[in-house]
Amino acid sequence: xxxxxxxxxxxxxxxxxxxxxxxxxxxxxxxxxxxxxxxxxxxxxxxxxxxxxxxxxxxxxxxxxxxxxxxxxxxxxxxxxxxxxxxxxxxxxxxxxxxxxxxxxxxxxxxxxxxxxxxxxxxxxxxxxxxxxxxxxxxxxxxxxxxxxxxxxxxxxxxxxxxxxxxxxxxxxxxxxxxxxxxxxxxxxxxxxxxxxxxxxxxxxxxxxxxxxxxxxxxxxxxxxxxxxxxxxxxxxxxxxxxxxxxxxxxxxxxxxxxxxxxxxxxxxxxxxxxxxxxxxxxxxxxxxxxxxx
Amino acid sequence: xxxxxxxxxxxxxxxxxxxxxxxxxxxxxxxxxxxxxxxxxxxxxxxxxxxxxxxxxxxxxxxxxxxxxxxxxxxxxxxxxxxxxxxxxxxxxxxxxxxxxxxxxxxxxxxxxxxxxxxxxxxxxxxxxxxxxxxxxxxxxxxxxxxxxxxxxxxxxxxxxxxxxxxxxxxxxxxxxxxxxxxxxxxxxxxxxxxxxxxxxxxxxxxxxxxxxxxxxxxxxxxxxxxxxxxxxxxxxxxxxxxxxxxxxxxxxxxxxxxxxxxxxxxxxxxxxxxxxxxxxxxxxxxxxxxxxxx
Numbered sequence: 001x002x003x004x005x006x007x008x009x010x011x012x013x014x015x016x017x018x019x020x021x022x023x024x025x026x027x028x029x030x031x032x033x034x035x036x037x038x039x040x041x042x043x044x045x046x047x048x049x050x051x052x053x054x055x056x057x058x059x060x061x062x063x064x065x066x067x068x069x070x071x072x073x074x075x076x077x078x079x080x081x082x083x084x085x086x087x088x089x090x091x092x093x094x095x096x097x098x099x100x101x102x103x104x105x106x107x108x109x110x111x112x113x114x115x116x117x118x119x120x121x122x123x124x125x126x127x128x129x130x131x132x133x134x135x136x137x138x139x140x141x142x143x144x145x146x147x148x149x150x151x152x153x154x155x156x157x158x159x160x161x162x163x164x165x166x167x168x169x170x171x172x173x174x175x176x177x178x179x180x181x182x183x184x185x186x187x188x189x190x191x192x193x194x195x196x197x198x199x200x201x202x203x204x205x206x207x208x209x210x211x212x213x214x215x216x217x218x219x220x221x222x223x224x225x226x227x228x229x230x231x232x233x234x235x236x237x238x239x240x241x242x243x244x245x246x247x248x249x250x251x252x253x254x255x256x257x258x259x260x261x262x263x264x265x266x267x268x269x270x271x272x273x274x275x276x277x278x279x280x281x282x283x284x285x286x287x288x289x290x291x292x293x294x
Numbered sequence: 295x296x297x298x299x300x301x302x303x304x305x306x307x308x309x310x311x312x313x314x315x316x317x318x319x320x321x322x323x324x325x326x327x328x329x330x331x332x333x334x335x336x337x338x339x340x341x342x343x344x345x346x347x348x349x350x351x352x353x354x355x356x357x358x359x360x361x362x363x364x365x366x367x368x369x370x371x372x373x374x375x376x377x378x379x380x381x382x383x384x385x386x387x388x389x390x391x392x393x394x395x396x397x398x399x400x401x402x403x404x405x406x407x408x409x410x411x412x413x414x415x416x417x418x419x420x421x422x423x424x425x426x427x428x429x430x431x432x433x434x435x436x437x438x439x440x441x442x443x444x445x446x447x448x449x450x451x452x453x454x455x456x457x458x459x460x461x462x463x464x465x466x467x468x469x470x471x472x473x474x475x476x477x478x479x480x481x482x483x484x485x486x487x488x489x490x491x492x493x494x495x496x497x498x499x500x501x502x503x504x505x506x507x508x509x510x511x512x513x514x515x516x517x518x519x520x521x522x523x524x525x526x527x528x529x530x531x532x533x534x535x536x537x538x539x540x541x542x543x544x545x546x547x548x549x550x551x552x553x554x555x556x557x558x559x560x561x562x563x564x565x566x567x568x569x570x571x572x573x574x575x576x577x578x579x580x581x582x583x584x585x586x587x588x589x
Contacts, residue, residue: 020333022305022467027492049468050303050499052492090354090395111374111394150502153439153471178305178467179332181431181438185389201553203310207333213433218389231547233554258545262521264491 010037010286014172016191018215020207022178024197025227025251025267030175031056032267034141036278041141042170046187047177048131048146048158056266059136059143067146067161068127069154071105072114078122085114085123106153131158133165142170156186163187171282180207180214188215193285194222195248200232205239212245221288228253249281295453296481296582297446297461299329303496305467307488308516311549312571313464314339314558317423319575324460326421327449328428329442329476331414336464339558342419342426350414350429350444352437353393356386362405369397369406389434413437416445418452425452442466442475460582469503477509481585484512484540484578489524497528501535510585511537514574518542538581540574543567 017030027045031053034043045053054061072085072094083096093107094114105128115123131148146162148155155177163186166172176187188194194215198208208224215222224240229250240247251257251267251274260270268275300313314336317326328336356377363384370380377390378397386397386406398408413436416429427449429441446463453461465476477483483504487493497513504511513532518525529539546567552559560568 021335022302022333024306049470049473050492050496052304052495055491055495088395088399090393109374109392109394111392111396112372113394113396113399116396117399148470150469150499151474151506153474155468155470180433181332181472182436183468183470184332185434189390201550202338202556203335203553206335206338210333210433217433231550258517258520261492262488262490262524 010039010171010282011289012168012171013192013286013289014166014174014190015285016174016176016188016194017197018176018184018188018194018211019178019197020180020211021198021203024199024204026178026197027052027056027175028261028267029195029197029225029227030173032274033278033282034173035266035268036275037140037171037282038279039140040170042167042172043141043143044162044165044172044174045143045145046159046162046174048148048155048162049177049183051145051147053143053175054136054145055264057138057141057143059138059141061134061136064132064134066129067131067133067158068129069108069110069157070112070125071108071110071128072103072123073126074101074103075122075124078120080120082119084117084119088113088117109154110157130154133158133161135165155183159183159186180210185214185218188220189218191220192289194220195225196222197225197227198236199228200226200234200236202235204232205235208236209239212243223248226250248284249277295459295461296585297450297463298482298484298578298582299463299465299477299480300484300486301465301473301476301500302467302486303469303500304487304493307486307493308543308549309486310335310339310464311553311559312486312514312516312543313462315560315568315571316575317462318558318560319572320423320460320462322424323458324424324462325449325453325456325458326424326426327445327461327463328426329445329463329472330466331429331431331438331441331445332466332472334428334430337426337428339553339556340421340423340426341556342417342421342428344417344419346418348416349412350416350441351410352413352440353411354395354408355388355391355393355411356395356397357407357409358384358386359405359407362403364403364405366402369401372396372400392436411435414441416441416448418448424458425456427452439471439475442472446476469499473503477504478507480509482510482512482582484514486514486516487528488517489515489521489528494524494528501532501537505535512540512578512581513537514540515542517545519544540577541570543570543574
């Protein structure tokens, strides 16, 4: 195999950092990768229920924009109480009573169907705030942070708003929410490569298998990062071997990492020797995007 | 009967390990429920035997019948979820479809079907600590909130049938849809956090949520000794907000060792985490006796 020449900058691509299980080190890795990068990089914090990347970067946020979703509002003077909107709504967000039509906007998915179906044009759309996005700079890192308002149920609209800030000129690292359902899928969708962060425990393994099945269904290329690789058991290593999944990096468990993390310090503060490894990791993924082998 | 929901905001703080240990300590007085349907792990410690398995159907998904599609493209801009690709062949991306039915309604050829969607399975199981209701959401499926509500409802039915005093619920991380579905109407919420910047940040958002829903809230700081100063700060802030403290749990490698052995940490005999979890459980149990019960 011909070795690629060493690269000093990584090609622009969308690299998502995900995991099934929470607390395996997604944010830690996403921040460390951004810090290790030698050229300007964009970090999109899509864990909008509990965004944490900013705690390790302390950027100066310059802009705060509301994220809104379109929800129906009713003009009772035009409503004929036919109930077609309530019948149409798949999310039970509209209840039609004989003399009143009630809208439960927290259940609304903003599909616009009720507006289209109303025969008397009694429904119009209005913007409802559900969260915010902020943009900040910390050295070479541009951070975009999405925050779901407390009490709001649906995070995908905020995640989509964060992802709209993607600039194809830059390497973009996406810090994803945990799990394998709509928020995680919304965040990883259309990534060029996904890094699944896990830990070598039965919980880590079980949730990794779910995440792997999800990414295979989405047809996204991925590799595994084994965090705290010296705790637990061999289950994750054996699984990855059986499934021909590349473990791209192993990060040891070290008390200084936990202590640094607790104080808002990053992985590279605790383990500075990891920096060249993270740079090599980015190069490997970058080359794989241009047809190289992982 | 009292329903206790264990949540954390931030993932990986030890919710499931501690809930399973509480289950062991509840001495078969509780029905157990795993509401982290996205990434359910409690069964790995409780080794359940399923008594009944039920499919979970919820919502619909649009699908184009290629033979009837005229490729007019009317549906593409109508979809608010970018779930319909405009390419040479108009297709619906199943994982992006939210099942709203707009395309189905507007298609001039009636070429889009709208079938009810199987989203997962749920189980009633036996464990060595009593009955467990748990579920598995299918890969890429929607409606985790509805599945959470179903698991809680079935756990309640089982607790009534078995005349149990308690329902112990292992909740999901975050503050969004599945968390809201897990805590609305619960008797108490028990938050497991850790003394880190992230844990502290996420706790504040979670406390705002439990306050919003007016649910009595308890707090346990796990791995408190990683950062004793921050543990103290977190506890003081929580107290100011009317949260009751159940105690702290030290970092103990026995927690991971127990997980590897498919045990709860309190089944591994004397260790510092097991002792601290027992203290926390006894405190919670004492408080529960003082709270007005729901029928």
